[in-house]
Every structure is written in C-alpha cells, then in structure tokens.
Amino acid sequence: MTDHPSERPSERLTEGRTEREITADVALCLPDGRLNPDAIGWSRTSLHDTSGIGRGLRGLGRNKRWEYWAVVTPDHVVALTTSALDYAALHQVWALDRASGEEIDAVAISPSNRSATLPGRLGSGPVRSRTRAVAIAVDEGPGGTRLRARTSHVDLDVTVARPVGRELVGVVVPWSDRRFQYTVKDVGLPATGTLRVDGAVRSVPEGSWAVLDHGRGRWPYRAAWQWGVGFGDGVAADGARHEVALQLGGTWTRSGATTENGVLVDGRVHKLHDELDWAFDRGAHLEPWRVRGDRLDLTFLPAHDRVSRTQLGLVASSTHQCFGSWSGWITTDDGARLEIDGLDGWAEDVAQRW
Numbered sequence: 001m002t003d004h005p006s007e008r009p010s011e012r013l014t015e016g017r018t019e020r021e022i023t024a025d026v027a028l029c030l031p032d033g034r035l036n037p038d039a040i041g042w043s044r045t046s047l048h049d050t051s052g053i054g055r056g057l058r059g060l061g062r063n064k065r066w067e068y069w070a071v072v073t074p075d076h077v078v079a080l081t082t083s084a085l086d087y088a089a090l091h092q093v094w095a096l097d098r099a100s101g102e103e104i105d106a107v108a109i110s111p112s113n114r115s116a117t118l119p120g121r122l123g124s125g126p127v128r129s130r131t132r133a134v135a136i137a138v139d140e141g142p143g144g145t146r147l148r149a150r151t152s153h154v155d156l157d158v159t160v161a162r163p164v165g166r167e168l169v170g171v172v173v174p175w176s177d178r179r180f181q182y183t184v185k186d187v188g189l190p191a192t193g194t195l196r197v198d199g200a201v202r203s204v205p206e207g208s209w210a211v212l213d214h215g216r217g218r219w220p221y222r223a224a225w226q227w228g229v230g231f232g233d234g235v236a237a238d239g240a241r242h243e244v245a246l247q248l249g250g251t252w253t254r255s256g257a258t259t260e261n262g263v264l265v266d267g268r269v270h271k272l273h274d275e276l277d278w279a280f281d282r283g284a285h286l287e288p289w290r291v292r293g294d295r296l297d298l299t300f301l302p303a304h305d306r307v308s309r310t311q312l313g314l315v316a317s318s319t320h321q322c323f324g325s326w327s328g329w330i331t332t333d334d335g336a337r338l339e340i341d342g343l344d345g346w347a348e349d350v351a352q353r354w
Contacts, residue, residue: 019258019273022047022170028216033058034177042258044167044269048182050216051120054084054113059178059218061086064354065118067127067138068213069147071158071191072231072344073204075099077323078156078195080136080149082129084113085354091115091129091136093149093156094306095197096323101304104197106151108134122184122214147193147210158193160210166267169247171260173217181217181252183260188231188245223352226250226278228291228300230326230345234265234338242266244340246298246326248291248347250278263296263330270333272296280349285320289347298328298340300347314353321348 020041028039029052039048054063066083081092089110096103108115108131119125123145127138137148144161168186191210195202209231228248233241245264253259254275261272272295280289289300302322310317326343 019171019271021271025049028052028172028180028182029058035172035174035180037177039182040172040174040257042172042262042271043170046122046168046170046184046214048170048172048216049121050182053120053216053218054086054118062179062218062220064181064215064217064219065116066213066215067118068215069138069160070211071147071156071160071195071204071208072210073191073195073202073208075202076195076197078149078154080129080138080147080156082116082118082127082136082138084116084118086113087111089113089116089129091131091134093134093136093151093154095154095195096304096306097197098304098323103306104151104153106134106153108132153198155196156193158191158195158204158210160212161190161192163190163267167264167269168212169260169262169264169269169271171258173253173255173258173260175220175255179218179220181215181219183217184212184214185229185247185260185262186212186214187229187247187264188243219354221353223252223354225252225350226348227350228289228298228326228345228347230340230343232340232343234330234340236336236338242338244330244338244343246330246343246345248276248298250276250291261293263332265332265338270295270330280347282349285322285349289322291347295331296329298326298330300324300326300345302347316353318351319348320350321346 022041022043028050070079077096079094091108117128129136135150147158149156170184174180189210191208193204230246234244249260276293291298302324304323306321308319
C-alpha cells in the first residue's frame with residue numbers, strides 16, 4: 001500500500017484548526033464575481049446563493065456546476081449527473097448490478113451548457129439534462145426530492161425524503177478570490193421508488209438511501225480528490241445503536257482554510273476540521289484503503305471498482321470509484337466513540353484536467 005503525497009507528514013496541515021460555521025444566508029460571489037470572503041466556512045444547511053457562477057464573462061472556462069445523485073439499494077447503485085462545465089455540458093446515468101458486477105453506462109456531451117438546467121441555489125428550481133441519449137429531471141415536492149432518469153436501458157423514478165431536522169455538510173473551499181468551490185454533501189437520505197433495467201422492474205425498497213453532491217465553483221485546470229461515503233449503524237460503548245453517515249474528502253481541500261469532512265450521527269453533523277490521511281494503492285484499488293484522523297480510524301474494503309478514463313486533448317479525467325464497506329471507529333464532538341462494522345458505501349480517487 002502506498003500513501004498519497006498529501007499524507008506525507010511534512011505536507012500535512014496543522015492540526016487543531018477551527019473552521020467558521022455559517023448560520024445565515026450568504027452570497028458566494030461579490031457583485032464583480034470574485035469570492036465573497038463572508039461565504040468562506042461551513043454550514044449544516046444549504047445557505048449559499050451561487051447564482052454568480054456561470055453568469056457573465058467572469059472566470060470563463062473555469063466555471064463548473066453540477067448535481068450528482070447516487071441511489072444505493074440492496075441490489076443496485078444508480079448515479080445521475082447533470083453538469084455544465086462552461087465549454088460543454090456532460091450528462092450521465094450509470095447503474096451497477098451489485099451481484100453480477102455488470103455496469104450500464106450512458107453519457108451525453110453537448111458543446112455548450114444549453115442542455116443543462118441548474119438552479120443558483122440548492123432546491124430553488126428544477127435540475128434538467130435534456131439530450132436524446134440521457135434525460136434527467138430533479139424536482140422538489142411535498143414528499144421530498146423526486147429523481148427521474150431515462151436512457152435506452154435504464155428508467156429510474158425515486159423519491160428521496162428529508163427527515164425533519166436532518167443536517168448536511170456544506171462548505172466553501174477557497175484557493176484564491178478567483179478560484180473556489182462550494183459543495184454540499186448530503187449523505188444517507190431515505191429513498192424509495194422503482195428502477196427498470198432493460199424493461200425488468202426492480203424495487204427501490206425501504207432501507208435504500210441516496211447521496212447528493214451539489215457543486216458550484218471556479219476550478220483550476222488541474223484537480224485531484226478522494227471522496228468517501230458510508231451509511232449504516234454505529235455502536236456506542238453502552239451497546240446503543242446510532243445511525244451513522246460518513247462524508248470524507250481528501251487532497252482538493254489542502255489549501256488549509258476548510259475541509260469537507262464530517263460525520264453525521266442520528267442526523268446531526270459532527271464536523272471534522274482537519275485533513276485526513278488517505279492511504280491506498282493506486283496500482284491496486286481493490287486492496288483495502290485506510291483513512292485516519294484525530295477522530296476516526298477507518299478501513300475501506302472494496303468489492304467493485306468502477307473505472308472511467310477520458311482523454312480528449314486538453315481535457316482528461318481518471319476515476320476509480322470503489323464500492324464496498326467501511327469498518328473502524330469514529331468519535332463525536334463530545335468525545336463519544338462509536339464502533340462501525342460493514343457500513344455500505346464507496347471511496348473514490350479522481351484526477352482531472354478540465
């Protein structure tokens with residue numbers, strides 16, 4: 001197993017920092033399009049207005065907007081992507097049969113952003129991918145968020161509920177006043193509905209769950225990250241069981257101002273302010289991964305590696321998204337330790353030139 005460069009002790013960020021918690025509505029951008037300093041920090045609910053991203057000529061070519069939803073059932077994983085990258089829009093519906101390992105993938109790339117509709121604030125309007133090969137619709141309603149997607153092989157119709165009082169991890173990561181990202185990671189939301197694969201109807205039953213990655217920002221040309229998600233039960237010292245959702249990131253937040261790391265216990269965010277140590281073998285992504293920090297020590301055991309590579313001249317990407325289970329321990333804000341064993345989820349390793 002080899003460590004990622006961000007894990008070398010000489011490059012680790014200083015531990016013990018505290019990030020500013022944002023508790024009121026705020027605009028991500030100043031009127032001139034630069035990063036609003038008041039927007040830097042993290043939040044438990046979605047409070048950022050990101051309508052300045054993708055408007056006008058500010059940061060042309062660097063503006064990235066996307067909505068990524070993943071629905072995890074006992075039998076399948078289905079992922080939906082609507083994205084606008086300034087010079088192109090990319091839409092994708094991907095499905096995994098967890099028993100057989102069979103993947104079904106549909107991707108549509110448009111030479112402009114016109115095929116994508118993305119709201120300026122999370123939940124403030126519909127999300128749409130409009131192409132012949134891929135159609136995605138995300139709408140807010142009284143029952144929750146409705147996800148619909150259609151390709152030649154896959155048809156999904158799922159409602160994602162939001163339990164009252166449930167929190168999320170929202171964070172602004174600044175590289176400069178011209179390059180920055182706002183992300184919302186919403187993990188472990190209850191999902192129910194139907195999935196059709198080549199005409200065969202599959203249930204999305206109670207116990208299925210969903211993850212949202214809502215992103216708006218202006219990125220540098222080269223970027224890399226790790227992202228880990230898990231959902232299930234943790235056990236306290238007294239034997240009590242608690243719902244646990246993991247939201248873990250790495251590499252892309254090394255600027256030192258903020259991280260996207262947090263653990264939800266019974267719907268409440270316990271923010272992890274420091275960078276985490278990610279250790280894995282880039283030559284063998286199906287070997288165990290290790291993620292450590294002051295308040296957690298986790299091992300991820302992959303069962304399936306989703307590999308995606310793109311090389312289109314100046315634009316390129318490499319993704320290993322491994323699905324499997326998490327085990328180890330975490331601690332809450334008050335120091336309580338929870339043991340976890342076999343939390344369902346994934347860990348990914350991504351490199352981008354975009």
